[in-house]
Structures are given as structure tokens and as C-alpha cells.
Amino acid sequence: MSQRTEFRIPGTTQLRARAAVLALGLGVSAAVGAGAAVAADAKPSAVALPASAAVSVQQQATAQAKAAAHSKSETAAKKAAAKPAAAKKASSWVDPVKKYKLSASFAQAGNLWSSTHSGQDFAVASGTQVVAAHGGTVVKTGGNGAGDGPAYGNAVVIKHGNGTYSQYAHLSRVDVKPGQVVKTGQPIALSGNTGNSSGPHLHFEIRTTANYGSAVDPVAFLHSKGLNL
Numbered sequence: 001m002s003q004r005t006e007f008r009i010p011g012t013t014q015l016r017a018r019a020a021v022l023a024l025g026l027g028v029s030a031a032v033g034a035g036a037a038v039a040a041d042a043k044p045s046a047v048a049l050p051a052s053a054a055v056s057v058q059q060q061a062t063a064q065a066k067a068a069a070h071s072k073s074e075t076a077a078k079k080a081a082a083k084p085a086a087a088k089k090a091s092s093w094v095d096p097v098k099k100y101k102l103s104a105s106f107a108q109a110g111n112l113w114s115s116t117h118s119g120q121d122f123a124v125a126s127g128t129q130v131v132a133a134h135g136g137t138v139v140k141t142g143g144n145g146a147g148d149g150p151a152y153g154n155a156v157v158i159k160h161g162n163g164t165y166s167q168y169a170h171l172s173r174v175d176v177k178p179g180q181v182v183k184t185g186q187p188i189a190l191s192g193n194t195g196n197s198s199g200p201h202l203h204f205e206i207r208t209t210a211n212y213g214s215a216v217d218p219v220a221f222l223h224s225k226g227l228n229l
Helices: 012-042 051-090 218-224
Strands: 120-123 129-131 136-142 154-159 165-174 187-191 202-207
Touching: 136 165, 154 187, 202 218
Parallel strands: none
Antiparallel strands: 120 202, 129 187, 136 154, 154 165, 165 187, 165 202
């Protein structure tokens, strides 16, 4: 029977023990480190931008804020500018009829009038819609020229501001009454051939009073209001 002889180097056992403890410690550290890394990955990360990048982002935000403020200011300015334009449009004058041909003019001489022509004729077919050339209050309507004489046939007179009146004559039908307030462009009658008329048309006057004898050149007046007849 043989005997096994072991040879030990002094201090070897202690070195091995220390190595084992050290290895165990490294393993624990590695495990803890890995767990910490996983935990860190599980949380939202906040990345700190370089100083130059942070400044750039701030400058961009400031520029966008200024652009938004400028756009808002421009929109407000456009709305403010649109208000006077809308008010001007609402107070404008319009043609009393559409698709017309100018015929007898103001102050024209002829055997159809006792003196000279007191208005401007718009040649249109009977039944053409007649509108208020400007907003105002109806002061006279009816046959016999609404009181101005049979030569006018059926007529309407509207009072406007600043001592201005408009008259519409030779109508086939009247659709408004005295005291009625009308708007610019509102239908008031249908054209016709009533009274002293040689054919269907609208006789239109601008007056300084509601009555015959105070007429002024209606074409020149409407031109002054921006209309191109």
C-alpha cells in the first residue's frame, strides 16, 4: 500500500484563500454594478446639452416668440384697416338699375319736357328691378309723380343725409311706402313706362329738396361718389 505524500509550499493556502475572497468580492461588485446600470436605464434620462447648444435653443425659442407676436400684430392691423373700408363700402352709392344704357341726359333740351330734362334716363326693359341708390327714408311715393306732376308717372323720392334726395320715376310698380327706411341697394320698385315717356326706362334725379325744381346733375353727383356710369 502506497502513501500519498503532499508537498505544500508555505503560505500557499493563505494566498488561495485570499484569492477566493477577492474573486467573490469582485463578483458581488459586478452584480451590484449591473443592477445599478439596469435601474439607471429604467429611469428617464436627462441629457445635459452643451452650453452652445442650449444658447442656440434659447435663441430659436425667442425668435419664434417674436415671429408669433409679429404675426398677431399684423392680423390685428389688417382687421383694423378693414373696418374703415367696410364702413366706406356701407356708405357708398350704387347704380339705381343694372345692365342699362344711358339715354336722355340732365339739362338736355327736347319737346318731351316743358323746359329741359331734369334728370338722367336709364334705358331698361319694363319690370327691371330698381334699387335705392343710397340708404335713407322714403318721403314720397305714388302716381302723379308722387305729387310732382303726371309727367313722372309712378315715382318714389328718398331723403338721404346732408340735404340730398333721390327720385325714381316712370315706374310700373312701387314697393315702398312713405316713412320706410331703406338701405343702399335695397329694391324699391320696378321700372316701367308710365307718365310722359316715349319708351320703358328709369328717370333718375338727385335733388336738394324733395320736390320738383331742385334737381342737380345726377351723373356728376354719382361720379363724385365713385361711380363710373
